[in-house]
Amino acid sequence: PTVRAVGGPAIRNMASVGGNLFAPAPYGDFAVALLALDANVATEDSEVPIETFLAGRDASRSIVTSVTFALPRAESFRFLKVSRVKPKGVSVLSIAALLQRIDNGTVTAARIALGCMADRPMRARAAEKALLGCRLTPDEIAPALAVANEGTTPITDPVASAWYRAEVLPVHLGRLLLE
DSSP states (O other): OHHHHSSOHHHHHHOOHHHHHHOOTTSOHHHHHHHHTTOEEEESSOEEEHHHHHHTGGGOOOOEEEEEOOOOOGGGEEEEEEESSTTTOOEEEEEEEEEEEOTTOOEEEEEEEEESSSSSOEEOHHHHHHHTTOOSSHHHHHHHHHTTTTTOOOOOOSSOOHHHHHHHHHHHHHHHHHO
8 A cells, every 4th residue: 555655657667666765855655664664775885774774865875775674464554645636646744653552452662754744754753652552542642643743844845834744744643543
């Protein structure tokens, strides 16, 4: 489902996963998913965690040779691309979440990645921390939604303003967590 949300068939046939890692916001939705999945990015020079790669991508002249990650259980990974043009428009924002839960539904680990909330995909660390020990109910996720924008610097472009992105992030993160 994540791959199908990124561009149409023509774009996907011309694009590469490595290229998506270099795409500036509001593009690079697949990189958001890979960030939530804690992927490793290999180049001809080295292999590094995706966060390290994304932080240094502007200065990099390396060719991405592979991207690896552990395949999560289907119910633990969630992805949402919000766009105004359906189904394959440019992102207003994208959100990916990898949630580990115990049998009673309590979150024991969370990785949430955001697209369009900075110049490159970023983690929502405050929201991740607020989810620990919670069940995915409206009342229990409310503190995570309240801090979802912490540390973000949303982009402004012809699709949406930084103000709008900041306003809709908690709404869409809530929908993703409650799905």
